[in-house]
Amino acid sequence: MIHQIPSYRRRKTTDRIMRGLTAVATLIALVPLFLILGYVLFRGIGSLNVAFFTETYRPPALSFGGEIQAAGGVLHGIVGTFMIVGAATLIALPIGILAGVFLAEYPSNSVATIVRFCTDVLSAAPSIVVGVVAYVLIVQRTRQFSGLAGSIALAVMMVPIITRTTEEILKLVPHGMREAAMALGAPKWRLTLTVVLPSALSGIVTGVMLAFARAAGETAPLLLTVLGSNNVSFDLLRPMMALPLLTYKYTQSPFPAENNLAWGTALILTMLVLIVNLLVRWATRNKLK
């Protein structure tokens, strides 16, 4: 029988080993995921208390026991992140959505090809390059590090994500809907605004949320444009602090007490990003091919 032929045995063994290796590879990939998330959770949770969320930076101080403690919290980072990324979303939203609408509704002309290519180029641009451009164009011209410069840099990174998602989602809207609206006499602009966009709205929102999560985690452009600050600030035209910048700063700090704050900040940042990603996944669970 075939199972007794030695070469078949050898092939079968190879088959089993290689298939096992692919399963092992997948497990290997999951190890760092759980290690990183686990460490962030366990080391960060100790830093989370009410003061952490409601106070701004306080310099490390010597306590009675002779230990250096870092009191204070990360309110300035939380406020800064939401303001900077919020402003970036406001800037990127109209550009991204309307560019996506253009690509979906007028897809076959040469301008569309160029725009698609440029969207790909923008999404491939390293974040440091975008930061450099924002630094040269805005920070040097205005002689001022500002939250707005950071917002513009982040918006440049968000635009390709929003554009591509909008285009893909709009292309998924069935043509029958458009044709029915046309049959009722609606001009193109009206049917796009009142028929196509509302039905694609959930997909577009998930694209914006993904872009938001990505921008919230970006540090390199902010290093070059926002500089950082120790106070809670609502002024986008001045330097501000943001959560990823704070994580970086506390990691580089020589005080172990501040390093613990870095874990706490990382925990907040990771939870923000993870929750948004989970929401997006849950919302698109029925739309995956």
Place this chain on the structure above:
Amino acid sequence: MAQLEQAGTWKAIQRRTKHGDTIFWALTLFFALVVVFLVAAIGFVIWAGSQEARQAFGIRFLFEQGWNPVSGNFGALPAIYGTLVSSLIALFFAGPLGVMIGIFLTELCPARLKTPLSFLVELLAAIPSVIYGMWGVFVFIPFFRSTVAPLIAGSLGRVLPIFAGPTTGQSLMVAGIILAIMVLPTIASISRDVIAVVPSHQREAMLAVGATRWEMISKAVLPYSRAGIIGAMMLGLGRALGETMAALMVIGSLKPRIPDSWLNPGVTAAALIASELPNANDSLHESTLILIALVLFGITLLLNVGARLLVWQAARGPGGSIRA
């Protein structure tokens, strides 16, 4: 009767909305052109900003080693060396691993587990890079220094000086490993998509002539999707090249130099720019850093365009276009 009335109303409607389509077209075209303008602005700014350095150094800038902001002597070779070494180490680990994960998720995984496992692998890509850097500094580097580095230095290090030496932990090797973790989800998910679109008649034909499942994969599926897999690796490499924060935090070194061993600190292009640009001494220093940014952008662009040609639609899909 009613039709005549409707004709009058219809004319009124047409009169009021006939410009609507043109306005709509113009509005969307305008914002689409903003995207083009952004790319042009990036290109123009880094080209113009690096003008001074390009005139001062010329092409030999890529091959020189010194880095002295005070005397104005700059060479990009340490940055290029560090970037290439750490990215290639990353690709060395993440490439085969990513393809194996793609194979597992497409061919061999039970259907129930496919979505959760894909989601978990892609979650690796969602973690911000500063958190990878922080984890690297506080967790991985001590582990590497105490456990892995002596093993490497003791075994390979005796033979190849590139693996030799005591290490403080911050090194090209550590940067390469952390970059590998960051790049793995990109390679895995694109490989998975590319392998999934291999037509089933290829697989069935192999099985019909008696191949084992692994033989089917290695002889029918992988050669068919070879272009896409190479594209996936190119995109992964592009991502590793541009990675700033994680590399900045674990690669060490204040002075850009080419280390003797991969277990020693080095510098990558992105990390160099991030650490020196806000404090640049003079316009030549700044222009040099922008020139490095230009080189980095150019290489990343070439890799991405090449990868797009290889992968085209296989990497796209609802929500999937974010991956790459």
